[in-house]
Amino acid sequence: MKLLYFSWLRARVGCAEEEVALPSQVRDVAGLLEWLRTRSDRHAEALRNLGLVRVAVNQDYVGPAHPIREDDEVALFPPVTGG
Amino acid sequence: MIRVQREDFDVGAELERLTAGDHRIGGVASFIGLVRDMGGSDQISALTLEHYPGMTERKLAEIEAEAHRRWPLDAALVIHRYGRLEPGDRIVLVAAASPHREAALAACHFLIDWLKTEAPFWKSEETPTGERWVEARAEDEAARERWTPPF
Numbered sequence: 281m282k283l284l285y286f287s288w289l290r291a292r293v294g295c296a297e298e299e300v301a302l303p304s305q306v307r308d309v310a311g312l313l314e315w316l317r318t319r320s321d322r323h324a325e326a327l328r329n330l331g332l333v334r335v336a337v338n339q340d341y342v343g344p345a346h347p348i349r350e351d352d353e354v355a356l357f358p359p360v361t362g363g
Numbered sequence: 364m365i366r367v368q369r370e371d372f373d374v375g376a377e378l379e380r381l382t383a384g385d386h387r388i389g390g391v392a393s394f395i396g397l398v399r400d401m402g403g404s405d406q407i408s409a410l411t412l413e414h415y416p417g418m419t420e421r422k423l424a425e426i427e428a429e430a431h432r433r434w435p436l437d438a439a440l441v442i443h444r445y446g447r448l449e450p451g452d453r454i455v456l457v458a459a460a461s462p463h464r465e466a467a468l469a470a471c472h473f474l475i476d477w478l479k480t481e482a483p484f485w486k487s488e489e490t491p492t493g494e495r496w497v498e499a500r501a502e503d504e505a506a507r508e509r510w511t512p513p514f
Binding site: 284286287288336339341355357358359360361362363 | 414417454475478480483486487496498503
């Protein structure tokens with residue numbers, strides 16, 4: 281699965297993009313975030329407060345129960361501040 | 364029409380182009396967002412706008428389509444810049460054109476309110492004490508809610 285990070289999430293995780301092999305027990309966004317936290321201290325720190333993390337799957341906003349698949353593009357980022 | 368670009372835009376030329384040849388249009392409302400030199404109590408020397416290429420264009424197109432669904436518009440325009448900008452620089456131009464002012468004004472307001480909470484852009488500010496990411500404002504979320512049906 282392709283993961284993208286933006287804004288301070290990118291800075292905290294330490295990369296803009298990573299390719300991950302999804303464990304079979306990870307089936308939805310909530311499961312993905314839980315699993316990502318276990319990948320490294322940087323991931324754990326970046327994802328400490330999930331209230332500040334927005335998730336897009338294939339470029340659409342989704343909630344924690346949204347199902348995910350190996351060929352999805354998943355982006356994690358803080359609340360947007362454009363305009 | 365939507366555009367995401369690094370370079371500046373000419374407001375007069377863009378509005379001229381938006382309405383050219385369409386004589387049903389009786390009013391154009393526009394909003395221009397600029398870089399301020401203050402963030403809270405700190406002096407801002409520059410702003411860098413990052414975005415999510417692909418999703419940005421997609422969200423802006425959805426916002427524009429939603430404005431067309433809600434109001435009888437002849438034309439709508441959203442131009443948003445990214446990259447490093449300095450105080451006074453233009454960030455965003457939103458415009459809506461309609462036979463009558465009510466729809467143009469309301470649609471313009473809607474476009475900028477929705478863009479601020481939907482389009483994946485992030486600002487970081489350069490201050491005397493270093494660079495920092497701008498935090499989302501609760502007021503922006505409240506402004507968006509104003510347009511959530513029924514209204």
